[in-house]
Amino acid sequence: MDSAIATIALPAALAVIMLGLGLSLTVADFVRLAALPGTVALVLGCQILLLPLFALGLVLLFQPPPALAVGMMLLAASPGGTTASLYSYLFRGNVALNISLTALNSVTAMVSLPLITNLSIAHFMGDGDTLGLQADKVLQVFAIILVPVAAGMLVRARAASFARRMERPVKAASVLVLFGVIAVAVFQERADLVDYLVAVGPMVLLFNVAGLVVGYWAPRAIGTGRPEAIASCMEIGLHNTTLSLAIALSPALLDSTEMAIPSAVYGVLMFFTAAATGILLNRRGVRQDARAAGG
Template identity: 80%
Template sequence: MDSTIATIALPAALAVIMLGLGLSLTVPDFTRLARIPGTVALILGCQIVLLPLVCFGLVLLFRPPPALAVGMMLLAASPGGTTASLFSHLFRGNVALNISLTALNSLTALFTLPLITNLSLAYFMSDGDTLGLQFDKILQVFAIILIPVGIGMLVRAKAEPVARALEKPVKIASVFVLLGVVSVAIYQERENIADYIVAVGLMVLLFNIASLTIGYWAPRLVGTGRSESIASCMEIGLHNTTLSLAIALSPALLNSSEIAVPSAVYGVLMFFTAAVTGVLLARRSAREGAAEAERTPT
């Protein structure tokens, strides 16, 4: 990938997205989680432990080339994305929970993502072709995430009208920058893209479906409310592919277009599967509501 695009544009896109997240956050968004510690622990456990294990199983089953295997594990280790809040809102999930979880997941991923990625590099690419995410590179990931979020939260705290006015333009700008970067990456890998899709397409789809399914049913099975379970479904199912793409493509980090492929495929696919999932959950909620109304005496 062109060094200017990978070095400047992609980290800038990620920083803009993190800034947009910060503009929507307040301290109560974090303290709110203290009121539902069990739900938060369950969702984080699914995100941090269960999803990487599911992904590892799929990788062992499909046996893709080493770089694509690492790309799958990098994707699995990435936190929920900011688009989870949008889908949660569309399908009547608990948006406040999404915002809080996205922030907490992003902070947690600063530790878990480098760990899982380095273990994957050691397991799948043990020939020494890559240096992995070393400590100085991990610090760069910290800076790209924490500094923009901190600036956004500071603006929100000191000048809330300004933060609200900036939220929409920042989100739009980040989408356009990201689309441009991904388009360039796809163009430069155009000769291999068909082989990549064949190699990871079904695996990515199954992982996406598993993420959405686990996200909804894990909290639902322990009695969590429907709106919180929908929020969990979108949070776990919509990964922050911008972060995983930035880590994969940046020359300062992994510098590999091939490692970025699973995240690029997932980043396109997840919008369609999330929409279908949301419609199915909405229909299920309507049926359950109608059945409950019939059981309620008039």
């Protein structure tokens, strides 16, 4: 994937999107998270432990080349991305929960991501070299998430009526910006896209779908509400491929195009699987609300 897309265009687009998300949030949204300790612990547990174990099972089942196996584990270890907040916003999830979980998981990734990646390199490639997740990468994640959201929330607090009027157009613009970036990425990778899909497509698709399914139904199983379960679904099902691509492609870190392939393929597929999942969940919610109203 073109490094300009991976490290500049997509983060910039998502930062604009996060500004729009901030317009819909208030401080009270975050205060209410104190009532969801079980959901927060469950989501973080799935992201840090369950998904890497599931990815390892897929790698052992599909037996990809060593570099692709490491790339798959790098993807699994990456935290949830800002795209999860956008999809949660589009499909009526608890966006404040997404943002808080992304921030928390970004902190834990400082330890878990290098650990899982280094163990994968040692196991699949017999290479003892270590990977360090540099502090500036973590700061980039926080900057993309927190700064524009805080700006949007400030506008909401100072000019609530203006923020409410802007929600719908910003929502529409967010979709256009997001799919514009995807279109550019797909166009630039068109020559290799088929090869990438053949190499890791089935494995990546199973991993993505499993994350979305577990992300929704695990919280629902412990009694979590629908908006929070949708937020969890997107948070667990959509990883920060910008971060994993940057680590794989950076000359200072892994410097491997092959290790970036799983994240590149996932970065395209997840937009469509997440959209389909969101539509299905919303339709299910409408049917449940209709039955409840009729009953």
